[in-house]
Amino acid sequence: MKRRTFIKTSVGAGLAAGAAAMLGGVGRLSAWPASPGELPYDLVAVKGGEPDLMFDKAIDSLGGMEAFVKKGQSVVVKPNIGWDVSPERAGNTNPLLVKRIIQHCIAAGASVVYVFDNTCDKWDQCYATSGIKQAVSDAGGKLAPGNQESYYQQVEIKQGKKLLSAKVHELILESDVFINVPVIKHHSSAGLTLAMKNLMGVV
Numbered sequence: 001m002k003r004r005t006f007i008k009t010s011v012g013a014g015l016a017a018g019a020a021a022m023l024g025g026v027g028r029l030s031a032w033p034a035s036p037g038e039l040p041y042d043l044v045a046v047k048g049g050e051p052d053l054m055f056d057k058a059i060d061s062l063g064g065m066e067a068f069v070k071k072g073q074s075v076v077v078k079p080n081i082g083w084d085v086s087p088e089r090a091g092n093t094n095p096l097l098v099k100r101i102i103q104h105c106i107a108a109g110a111s112v113v114y115v116f117d118n119t120c121d122k123w124d125q126c127y128a129t130s131g132i133k134q135a136v137s138d139a140g141g142k143l144a145p146g147n148q149e150s151y152y153q154q155v156e157i158k159q160g161k162k163l164l165s166a167k168v169h170e171l172i173l174e175s176d177v178f179i180n181v182p183v184i185k186h187h188s189s190a191g192l193t194l195a196m197k198n199l200m201g202v203v
Contacts, residue, residue: 071109
């Protein structure tokens with residue numbers, strides 16, 4: 001896959017996932033924009049429901065997961081699973097959201113859906129305590145570790161100015177579709193943890 005194609009696909013799918021992950025709350029589920037017949041949109045904001053139901057609304061407004069995942073493609077879903085904390089603490093991506101994204105990918109015809117992160121706390125504990133291990137299993141996805149350097153391949157950054165190369169997880173390099181699923185948080189050094197910050201877990 002060409003780099004430009006990879007980036008375009010990644011950003012598109014990341015927006016779909018991020019749209020549901022970004023805005024929560026209570027009350028009636030609503031999405032903007034949501035007028036039929038005007039697809040595709042570049043960005044959809046959803047609020048007022050549970051993460052899985054908000055994702056349903058968001059991905060439908062973006063033309064369905066079939067707009068991003070084609071039959072037989074391999075998919076990597078990258079949540080934030082960095083911390084050994086329960087879902088109630090909101091330190092990681094909500095497991096309901098991860099589960100629903102995997103379900104949509106499989107329904108769209110994905111041959112395999114991998115989920116991984118390079119965690120801050122012990123990786124197997126993070127996967128279990130976050131609820132994401134169970135969510136991935138229930139949805140029919142596959143968990144992959146990201147805790148050893150042997151999983152990463154050196155990649156040249158041809159137009160880099162300061163950063164000229166990086167080691168990137170092999171699943172990212174080998175996948176057809178990459179879906180970035182951050183959780184919005186404040187951060188001591190980055191200010192905010194969003195989509196770009198979540199990519200720290202792939203290197």
